[in-house]
Amino acid sequence: MDRDAILGAVAKLREDGVSLLSDLVRSPSLLGEEGPAQDLMERIFRDMGLEVDRFAIDEEALKAQPGWSPSLISYEGRENVVGVHKPRRATGKSLILNGHIDVVPTGPEELWSAPPFEPVVRDGRLYGRGAGDMKAGIAAYVMAFKALQSLGVQPAAPVYLQSVVEEECTGNGALACVARGYKADAAVIPEPFNHTLQIAQVGVIRCELEVTGRPAHVLDTGAGLNAIEAAFRVLKHLKALESAWNHPDGRHPAYAHHHHPYNLNVGHVEGGEWASSVPTRCRMELRFGFPPGRAAAEVSAEIERAVAEACHGDSDLKGIDARVIFRGFQAEGCTLDPDHPMLEALDAAHRSIFGTPAPKLAQTCTTDVRNFVLYGDTPATCYGPEAERIHGIDESVSLDSVAKVTAVLALFMADWCGLETIDP
Amino acid sequence: MDRDAILGAVAKLREDGVSLLSDLVRSPSLLGEEGPAQDLMERIFRDMGLEVDRFAIDEEALKAQPGWSPSLISYEGRENVVGVHKPRRATGKSLILNGHIDVVPTGPEELWSAPPFEPVVRDGRLYGRGAGDMKAGIAAYVMAFKALQSLGVQPAAPVYLQSVVEEECTGNGALACVARGYKADAAVIPEPFNHTLQIAQVGVIRCELEVTGRPAHVLDTGAGLNAIEAAFRVLKHLKALESAWNHPDGRHPAYAHHHHPYNLNVGHVEGGEWASSVPTRCRMELRFGFPPGRAAAEVSAEIERAVAEACHGDSDLKGIDARVIFRGFQAEGCTLDPDHPMLEALDAAHRSIFGTPAPKLAQTCTTDVRNFVLYGDTPATCYGPEAERIHGIDESVSLDSVAKVTAVLALFMADWCGLETIDP
Known part of the structure; x- marks a missing residue:
């Protein structure tokens, strides 16, 4: 498939992506309240024709797992949702695209310019709690996959679109995906780290x-x-x-x-x-x-x-x-070999959009990357859009940036997984 | 009336005083929850044959009063209760005996040796929130008055036994008594200041x-x-x-x-x-x-x-x-002339029990004394029992000390107000 066709398909879906992101921000998926947003993710994955694996987190079983963090609250009604793509014929490398649905508390709402769960677009940025961290990343991987589908093609390898809970406080959501057996040749988490490739985290x-x-x-x-x-x-x-x-x-x-x-x-x-x-x-x-x-x-x-x-x-x-x-x-912290083929492939896609290499990032926070790298036998990195004030007041994400990340992910997927036509 | 007769009457009533104090501690008169304890005070005053003046605090009217402190909560259902003694013939000096019914929060209850509102007597001390600050003082003035009555006599001057709310956070309860017109030749508040005579407060x-x-x-x-x-x-x-x-x-x-x-x-x-x-x-x-x-x-x-x-x-x-x-x-802080006749009379009563003069105290907290001195044209002091850990965990009061304060107050009342027989 030709690069310009993919970019054209991504561009055509841009407004759909903004509307998807707005829908996600409108669902206030604070800790313990992720259910309705996960219902939305399940509908999205089903509408894309993916199989859906929605599963509860088995706290007792996970406690035996390395990487477990003591829970803050019960997992009742707080499932992970995975959209599973199975190719007709697996010829490429498999991929996990992971994003967390949980968002952090808003802080005093009266300090926000607009209510935190009523998304507003201003000067090319979408504002709202979770807009950057990390519903924009989820919207980006969904739209990248949809863009390929709109061209009549799909990845020629297994792809798992994961929407997980509790990245912000324990990481037990992603750990539960690992424990359920999800692994792949690479995992990408579009955390809002401004088009950098994460090679280490604390x-x-x-x-x-x-x-x-x-x-x-x-x-x-x-x-x-x-x-x-x-x-x-x-x-x-x-x-x-x-x-x-x-x-x-x-x-x-x-x-x-x-x-x-x-x-x-x-x-x-x-x-x-x-x-x-x-x-x-x-x-x-x-x-x-x-x-x-x-x-x-x-x-x-x-x-x-x-x-x-x-x-x-x-x-x-x-x-x-x-x-x-x-x-x-x-x-625990973790690192990834800066010369890993996944990073090279992502960097190539990035360069084809930005014209320059993606900066490599040693991150000062934690992400679910560690669960894949340390416990899931899956090389993983973060690559996502430019956001401001994540975890703060008036969190926002650049919509241009989200569109670019969508394009990078679509190009990367085409390259890493290979493509096959949907209908033989 | 002979000194020994008064002391004998006080001694005879000692166990009644402990039981009254226990009843008061059992009523958890935290801020906003003083109602039931004030019901008890009203019953006590009525059983003593006093007239009862129970009145609400008129916040709007009081705001215009010097000495007002901004309220923390509403005054709904939180009245002051005053037991009014009118002599047959007023020949002595009038007196206000004032105590606050409100107690401070308990802090973490699990740190207490026994539940804070279940009074326990151990080694001559009564434990419980409010035991020292200042239900012991209220019990003392009540028992002092009752001791005189048990001898067939009563003060030969007006005496006002006041049980007020909100000493611990605004003092608006005592201020409302002042605004209602209560004044006297002296006011004594039996705060648990260990048999000292207060001459200043911050x-x-x-x-x-x-x-x-x-x-x-x-x-x-x-x-x-x-x-x-x-x-x-x-x-x-x-x-x-x-x-x-x-x-x-x-x-x-x-x-x-x-x-x-x-x-x-x-x-x-x-x-x-x-x-x-x-x-x-x-x-x-x-x-x-x-x-x-x-x-x-x-x-x-x-x-x-x-x-x-x-x-x-x-x-x-x-x-x-x-x-x-x-x-x-x-x-505001306030002071009282250390040579005031009220202090001399109280000191004389103290000396007759303890054999030594009562120490004079410049207090580092506030009490309702200021309301009488600054806004009520009534010289006032604190004189009360020995207590430990007031406002803390395992607050307690010495029961011997309460008995002594009761005796001092009875002797002082007899001297300051004079006595007359109850039945002519």
Whole structure:
């Protein structure tokens, strides 16, 4: 199939793609509420003529699997949906196209220019929670596949279009796909990383820090130990870990030139009861980024040790009790050989649209890529559109960029999988 | 009436007092839930043969009153209860005995040795939320009055036994008594201040600090402004105010020898949404103690100015937005002449029980005393039992101490008001 025909088909479907993306953004697939968006994905896959494998996540079975992260909530009513393409005759290389349907919380809605789940197009960008991260990527792989179909052709190899839950907090959705036996010669996740090819990602651990102080009346705050202030003091000690990991001497080579790859974030805090009591309890939700190559269990132990040492060694923390509870990501970092044939093929497709090579990216967050690379025997990367303020207020994605990613994915699929006519 | 007769009557009623105190502790009169405990107070006053004045707090009318603090919640169903004693012939000095029925939150109940609203007596102490602060004080003034009655006598002057709401957050309950016209030659509040005579109390302002940062993905925390960390940074600037007020050179004379009279407490914090987003918002509840003699409005303005200066002058706070919302106490400090006749009379009663003078106390919290002194033309002090961990876990009061305070109040009442026989 001729390159221009594919690009022409992608261009023709551009408005359909915007409308699909809008429909997806309109479905507020927050953690625990992914069901309706997955219903939509199932309809989309069925309309494309794909077989649909919709399956629940078997928490008990998955716990035995390496890569498991402690769940935050139940999996009741929160299935993965996979659109399965089987070629008439498999002559090319198989492919997984994966995207996560879950989106992060909106933050205070009144800070948004428009309601976060009512998509708005302005100056060539589509705004809404999940628009960039990563419903645009899902729309792109769907439209790429549809563009080929509109030309009367389809991939000449198995292709699995996966819409998974829980990428944002555990990755157990993608891990469940791996456990179900999905593997392929390559996996691409169109995360909104601005047309870069991901060759490394950091490890991420999420935990809660719970600090118990000593309550007292405010008439003599010195008689008590303020749990809120103590929690911040413990955080300071944990920031010392962050600094040590980021020291240029000890960096993983993929991050040698990055200014600050391993980030510790305090994302939520809740403590105390009442202005006039010295607070007894404070709880913080923390997120640690750490170098690839380190085992999650080893890093968790290092965090626990740092907290214990702070409690014993810091005189300002005498008498407090601090414990760490690990929930959510226990995600190890991973890397991919920068010369992998999949990267070369994706780069070729990218160059044919952009005229320049795709930058290689060592990513400072985690993605579901690790599940395929570390536990699924499937080389994987991220390649997706340009987005702004993902996880923030007024998240948006460039619609031009989504169209370009769609074209790259269509060209890559044609090249990697080969093509066959739909009707023999 | 002979001193020993009064002490004998008080001793005889000791177990009744413990049982009354237990009943009061069993009624969990948290903010907004004072109704059932006030029903109990009304029954107690009626059983004593007092007239009962139970009245709602007229928020709109009170707002015009000096001393008003912005309410936290509605006054629906939260009346004050006053037991009014009218003598047959008023020959002595009138008296207000005041106590607040509201108690502060329990904190995590699992940290308590026994459930906070199930009173337990152990080693001569009664444990429970409110046991010390200040249901023991209410029980003491009730039993003091009953002890006199049991001898066939009553005060020969008007005595008002007040059970008020909301001492712990606004003081609007006692202020409403003042506005209703209650005044007397003296007021005593048996706050659990360990047999001391209060001669000064600090001002207290409560407010919320709301900080808005700049949200971002944790993959580059440096791109965002963490609202939680920013709120702590602002707090640091406010602690500079606390330090300045506590500087020995600028202290109010009543606090000249106190090690740290003016306390800033962060009593509650809540911020962020999710471990993996740089948080947008953080809110802290703060309590400032400040010197007597300063107007609440002037101190509020100083706090607001400090926050504004922090936002403009601290490079770590560039781009954040911080505002202060004043809710709860806008309570000015106050003092009482240490040689006031009421203090002399109370001290005489104290000496007759303890053999030594009652220490004079410059208190580092606020009490309803200010409402009587500043706005009610009534000299007022606190004199109450020995309690431990008020506002904390396992609050308790010494039952011996409660019995002694009961005796002191009975002797003081007999002296200050004079006595007359109940039946002529």
